[in-house]
Amino acid sequence: MAVVARLAATETLPRVAPLWLALGLVASVIFGGNGMHPRTVIRAMDGALVARAALWVAWVAAVRAAVAAGVRARGLGPLGALPVGRGLRAAPHALVAALAQLPWAVLFAVGAGGARAIAATSTAAGLALVGATRPRRVIEALAQAALLAVALTPPAWLPSWGAAAIAVAALAVAAESAVRWAPDRAATERRARLGGRSAAVVLGRAHLVALGRGYLAGLGRAALVVALLAAVAGLAAANNHLGAMTALGRVSLALASAGAALAGGGAALFLMRSERQARWLLDATGTDERVRARATMLAGAAVGALAATVHGSLLVAMGRALGEAARAGAALIAAAAAAHLVAGVAAGALAARAARGAFVLDEIDEGRLASRMGLVVLGGALGAALVGLAAAALLAGAAVIAAARPGGRR
Amino acid sequence: MSDGLVVRGVTKRFGARPVLDGVDLACAEPGVTAIFGGNGAGKSTLLAILAGVMVPSGGEALLDGKSLFAAATRRALGYVPEAADAPPHLLPDELVDLVAGLKRAPRPPEALLDALGWSELASRRIGALSLGQRRRACLAAALVGEPRLLLLDEPSNGLDHDRVGALVALLRARAAGGGLVVLATHDEALADALGARRLRLANGRMMAPSP
Numbered sequence: 001m002a003v004v005a006r007l008a009a010t011e012t013l014p015r016v017a018p019l020w021l022a023l024g025l026v027a028s029v030i031f032g033g034n035g036m037h038p039r040t041v042i043r044a045m046d047g048a049l050v051a052r053a054a055l056w057v058a059w060v061a062a063v064r065a066a067v068a069a070g071v072r073a074r075g076l077g078p079l080g081a082l083p084v085g086r087g088l089r090a091a092p093h094a095l096v097a098a099l100a101q102l103p104w105a106v107l108f109a110v111g112a113g114g115a116r117a118i119a120a121t122s123t124a125a126g127l128a129l130v131g132a133t134r135p136r137r138v139i140e141a142l143a144q145a146a147l148l149a150v151a152l153t154p155p156a157w158l159p160s161w162g163a164a165a166i167a168v169a170a171l172a173v174a175a176e177s178a179v180r181w182a183p184d185r186a187a188t189e190r191r192a193r194l195g196g197r198s199a200a201v202v203l204g205r206a207h208l209v210a211l212g213r214g215y216l217a218g219l220g221r222a223a224l225v226v227a228l229l230a231a232v233a234g235l236a237a238a239n240n241h242l243g244a245m246t247a248l249g250r251v252s253l254a255l256a257s258a259g260a261a262l263a264g265g266g267a268a269l270f271l272m273r274s275e276r277q278a279r280w281l282l283d284a285t286g287t288d289e290r291v292r293a294r295a296t297m298l299a300g301a302a303v304g305a306l307a308a309t310v311h312g313s314l315l316v317a318m319g320r321a322l323g324e325a326a327r328a329g330a331a332l333i334a335a336a337a338a339a340h341l342v343a344g345v346a347a348g349a350l351a352a353r354a355a356r357g358a359f360v361l362d363e364i365d366e367g368r369l370a371s372r373m374g375l376v377v378l379g380g381a382l383g384a385a386l387v388g389l390a391a392a393a394l395l396a397g398a399a400v401i402a403a404a405r406p407g408g409r410r
Numbered sequence: 411m412s413d414g415l416v417v418r419g420v421t422k423r424f425g426a427r428p429v430l431d432g433v434d435l436a437c438a439e440p441g442v443t444a445i446f447g448g449n450g451a452g453k454s455t456l457l458a459i460l461a462g463v464m465v466p467s468g469g470e471a472l473l474d475g476k477s478l479f480a481a482a483t484r485r486a487l488g489y490v491p492e493a494a495d496a497p498p499h500l501l502p503d504e505l506v507d508l509v510a511g512l513k514r515a516p517r518p519p520e521a522l523l524d525a526l527g528w529s530e531l532a533s534r535r536i537g538a539l540s541l542g543q544r545r546r547a548c549l550a551a552a553l554v555g556e557p558r559l560l561l562l563d564e565p566s567n568g569l570d571h572d573r574v575g576a577l578v579a580l581l582r583a584r585a586a587g588g589g590l591v592v593l594a595t596h597d598e599a600l601a602d603a604l605g606a607r608r609l610r611l612a613n614g615r616m617m618a619p620s621p
Contacts, residue, residue: 202511286484
């Protein structure tokens with residue numbers, strides 16, 4: 001059980017950690033000082049079905065893929081052949097899935113007490129596990145229905161301890177179901193068109209297809225983090241009456257930097273792996289290193305564009321909702337969007353460089369490469385926030401030059 | 411187009427350990443050359459060097475008089491490594507499109523893809539395919555642009571009996587069409603079926619044709 005828990009946690013927890021970090025930042029603004037109490041959020045959920053459903057859907061969608069990665073962790077397959085019951089193997093997955101709900105559990109514990117927290121944590125973990133695979137048996141469908149009922153039923157209709165008992169039982173079924181169906185493979189997929197005028201565009205599209213299939217949940221989490229941080233910028237501006245463009249701009253860009261670092265760092269790591277997986281193919285087709293660098297930069301820019309769109313849209317929406325104090329001018333929105341794009345291009349360039357640099361070392365130390373990449377992207381994005389876009393442009397330039405520099409391989 | 415493949419004095423060291431110690435090889439005429447050798451003899455290393463995936467410690471390799479180590483020349487070769495570990499998130503169809511886009515060459519004809527049993531694997535992620543299916547996907551990608559030189563590492567590994575038959579027919583057709591095919595293999599029956607010239611790699615050097 002300890003081995004299963006460790007393997008699952010190794011896949012799940014690093015995926016939810018950025019979300020925890022972003023939510024911690026958001027919570028410090030919303031609930032800190034004279035801010036809101038978690039009880040207010042819970043009451044808002046309890047009082048309106050739409051709000052309750054929206055928050056539950058958003059939360060489960062944010063953690064589902066991370067939980068699924070734990071269920072499908074590499075190394076778990078052979079353990080299925082050991083004479084250990086599926087129920088026993090499912091228990092660690094239930095625990096890891098519940099652990100992934102930490103911010104959700106804290107919100108309910110502080111805002112509604114221990115029984116509601118147990119019910120909410122078990123329900124979220126169960127729904128995430130059900131979403132990790134496709135239930136096929138009646139008992140699994142019943143568990144799924146029970147979880148949905150606990151999530152959506154007004155608390156006045158269902159006592160807290162009753163809800164907790166139902167949720168824990170349904171979680172046990174969901175975990176067993178996830179373990180049962182995890183080895184099944186995906187069916188067919190639609191073919192993407194990889195044509196293009198240049199080899200860099202073709203390869204860049206291939207990276208984007210890989211990102212869409214292998215990192216979609218990561219992109220979703222990144223978009224959520226960026227959205228949350230953009231929302232915090234607007235709230236902070238409104239709460240502190242930061243009407244002046246410079247002050248609002250600094251708050252917004254500072255928070256954008258953290259979002260860009262998280263979004264760009266994760267995408268860059270995926271792109272680096274994608275580049276490395278294609279390395280022998282690219283070498284054998286005589287694909288130039290500059291083409292490879294341009295392709296990863298293109299893919300990174302697309303990730304940056306996604307973050308820029310989310311951030312820009314949020315700034316506009318917050319301005320409309322909160323009035324003058326949180327209204328961002330076109331220049332600030334453009335600056336935030338540019339910061340994301342620059343971070344995306346830099347992340348792509350770093351990915352290409354890191355993928356090539358990995359072969360300077362005989363043994364690839366992915367963790368070290370990832371931490372370096374994250375630090376550089378974070379440093380550049382913070383530079384953009386504190387000093388201005390010139391710092392980010394300098395970082396992007398340095399990364400592009402490093403990526404385009406020939407040699408360094410083998 | 412007459413020189414074929416010429417390998418002279420190729421060496422490769424991993425640290426202080428020599429794996430290839432002055433390998434010579436000449437394949438002037440179209441046909442299939444099968445390289446045999448024990449585990450760790452350096453067969454895969456030699457093919458990876460010829461494919462440009464690994465850099466040699468010394469020596470040269472020419473294809474029709476041009477260095478194989480130049481990127482432009484590598485567009486005239488197709489390579490399938492032993493693990494056939496192509497990008498796992500792509501579909502085989504997309505893998506072929508990717509290589510066609512990188513080489514600026516057309517996809518292989520549909521008839522050729524059909525011979526590889528394309529319909530059963532084209533729309534599934536490569537990461538979800540078996541070794542034999544991945545090998546067929548990589549072989550299709552290697553055939554983009556009708557390369558002059560095909561380098562195949564253990565090509566029959568993971569293939570069922572029918573697919574080995576299809577592979578034999580395909581490689582014979584390539585050889586008859588003027589192509590050069592170099593295999594690294596343990597499969598004597600495959601070499602027999604292809605009528606391949608046999609070489610043996612031992613102690614880092616190419617030995618006389620094996621019996």
